[in-house]
Amino acid sequence: MKITVINASEKKGVTYRLKEAFLDKLRDCADITEFYLPRDCPGFCAGCITCFSKSEKLCKDAEYTQKIERAMLDADLLVFTSPAYVFHATGAMKAMLDHFGYRWMPHRPAEEMFGKRAVIITQSLGAGGKSAAKDMKDSLSWWGVSSIKTYSFRLLSDVVWDKIPEKKRAAMTEKLVSAANKIKKTDHNRPARCNIMTKLKFYAARMMQKNLGKRNPEYTDYNYWKNNGWTGSKRPWKQN
Numbered sequence: 703m704k705i706t707v708i709n710a711s712e713k714k715g716v717t718y719r720l721k722e723a724f725l726d727k728l729r730d731c732a733d734i735t736e737f738y739l740p741r742d743c744p745g746f747c748a749g750c751i752t753c754f755s756k757s758e759k760l761c762k763d764a765e766y767t768q769k770i771e772r773a774m775l776d777a778d779l780l781v782f783t784s785p786a787y788v789f790h791a792t793g794a795m796k797a798m799l800d801h802f803g804y805r806w807m808p809h810r811p812a813e814e815m816f817g818k819r820a821v822i823i824t825q826s827l828g829a830g831g832k833s834a835a836k837d838m839k840d841s842l843s844w845w846g847v848s849s850i851k852t853y854s855f856r857l858l859s860d861v862v863w864d865k866i867p868e869k870k871r872a873a874m875t876e877k878l879v880s881a882a883n884k885i886k887k888t889d890h891n892r893p894a895r896c897n898i899m900t901k902l903k904f905y906a907a908r909m910m911q912k913n914l915g916k917r918n919p920e921y922t923d924y925n926y927w928k929n930n931g932w933t934g935s936k937r938p939w940k941q942n
């Protein structure tokens with residue numbers, strides 16, 4: 703199994719410890735690639751829209767984003783982690799996700815995403831972990847991922863791992879170990895089931911692309927859909 707992890711912070715703090723607890727159970731059966739933000743994608747989207755109109759390969763940050771994209775497309779499991787910063791994922795995570803706007807369903811979703819599984823791990827001191835998770839879930843689901851499991855923790859004690867009561871640390875760790883064990887039992891040769899929401903988004907985007915193609919047959923996104931056969935009878939998900 704291949705796992706690609708996107709960490710929203712470089713800090714080896716609470717989020718890191720929780721992520722490690724999850725990954726430790728999978729190390730013996732997985733090939734793991736990790737990215738730490740902002741180090742591995744330091745630039746902000748400049749809004750030039752070249753990725754939408756021409757090609758993602760022309761992005762000023764392509765040397766970073768293409769590496770991340772390849773690792774994400776190659777993976778069986780995507781793991782996204784973030785602490786809550788003012789009720790959201792970190793700015794570094796948002797900056798990375800902005801670079802993949804062109805992969806949203808109304809543009810050029812990658813076929814590989816439709817059968818993938820994803821896990822999101824967030825934590826906050828009191829509140830905001832769930833909305834931080836939603837920031838990442840929004841992108842994952844609009845990229846076409848159907849199977850997304852979220853683990854969100856409220857520390858309610860301290861933000862330094864060693865100062866969090868032992869009982870609380872054990873409870874969080876146990877939950878993530880159990881999540882990892884479920885992942886371990888999953889047959890990753892079989893793609894995840896594509897759910898109805900993903901299919902509805904696909905069909906809405908398909909209708910939009912067909913209309914755009916009538917007006918401008920040279921439109922980049924339309925040609926992508928056409929070349930994939932999606933404006934015809936082909937679908938990006940396996941028939942399951």
Ligand SMILES: Cc1cc2nc3c(=O)[nH]c(=O)nc-3n(C[C@H](O)[C@H](O)[C@H](O)COP(=O)(O)O)c2cc1C
Nearest residue numbers: 715716717785786787788789826827828829830861
């Ligand atoms: C800039 C910043 C903003 C934060 N915002 C929130 C918040 O809105 N709600 C909350 O409960 N905790 C908040 N926290 C605490 C974090 O969610 C987290 O618990 C803490 O930073 C420890 O995580 P880490 O060691 O993984 O960085 C914030 C922390 C920072 C540094």
